[in-house]
Amino acid sequence: MVWGAVLLTLMAAIYDLRTREIPDWISAALLMASVTVRLASISTGSWVGLLLGFAVGSAIGLLLFALGAWGGGDVKLVAAIGAALELEGLLITFFWMALAGAVLGLVSASRRQREFAYGPAIACGVWIYAIQAAWH
Numbered sequence: 001m002v003w004g005a006v007l008l009t010l011m012a013a014i015y016d017l018r019t020r021e022i023p024d025w026i027s028a029a030l031l032m033a034s035v036t037v038r039l040a041s042i043s044t045g046s047w048v049g050l051l052l053g054f055a056v057g058s059a060i061g062l063l064l065f066a067l068g069a070w071g072g073g074d075v076k077l078v079a080a081i082g083a084a085l086e087l088e089g090l091l092i093t094f095f096w097m098a099l100a101g102a103v104l105g106l107v108s109a110s111r112r113q114r115e116f117a118y119g120p121a122i123a124c125g126v127w128i129y130a131i132q133a134a135w136h
Helices: 002-019 024-039 047-066 072-110 119-135
Strands: none
Touching (some): 002 024, 002 119, 024 047, 024 072, 047 072
16 A cells, blocks of 8 residues: 555645645545555555554644644545554654655745645655665
């Protein structure tokens, strides 16, 4: 599921940069793929991990949405990422997302932009997590 998440977050980042929106179908595809992989017993992951990742991704995403830091597309994408990567993968991904987001924030500030698309930071977090996971 990790490389599926990489591909779909790349698509989300491209859409977010072009339109400032992340289409719902990307998050839905990632969530459905995660559930399908569990149903088919293809994954070594667990249902508990899927549900915890989804719940924590949703909760943190909704908090950031309520604070005005994220849009709804970001929330849905991160919830689906939580389902795909499970809780531990999601938390590691959040670390890398925060670092990438900080860099994007600094670049935006240097350009005197108040807002920026967060999809690329989300994608960077997933990509770095995938690379780390491949090494272990």
